[in-house]
Amino acid sequence: MTEANLDEFRQRLKELDKQERRRRVVSAIRFGARGGLRVPWTTLLYVVFVLFLLKAFVVLRIGEGEYRQQLAAYEDPALGVKIGMLVMKPDPVTLKIRDIVEPILRPGR
Numbered sequence: 001m002t003e004a005n006l007d008e009f010r011q012r013l014k015e016l017d018k019q020e021r022r023r024r025v026v027s028a029i030r031f032g033a034r035g036g037l038r039v040p041w042t043t044l045l046y047v048v049f050v051l052f053l054l055k056a057f058v059v060l061r062i063g064e065g066e067y068r069q070q071l072a073a074y075e076d077p078a079l080g081v082k083i084g085m086l087v088m089k090p091d092p093v094t095l096k097i098r099d100i101v102e103p104i105l106r107p108g109r
Helices: 003-034 041-062 064-072 079-088 092-105
Strands: none
Touching: 041 064, 041 092
């Protein structure tokens, strides 16, 4: 290679290196802006729906009154039990699902 070609080659390498550094910075900024964590919303919604469905089946199986009595039977529960009781408390969504599913599972009643 001649000296002129070598200088041109080095200049081109510098430009490519500069472009690569810019691309890395832009890529890092984009990754940081997205947070880097992607939440599978559809799967999460399915899991929540299945949990409501499970709770509705439990209420349907043992009856709402018995279910509330069992939740009220705990005396001075620990924090974990309190959280579980709050989550398992019959709510309007659970009772609505129970009302929809009951005629399907118990057609004669």
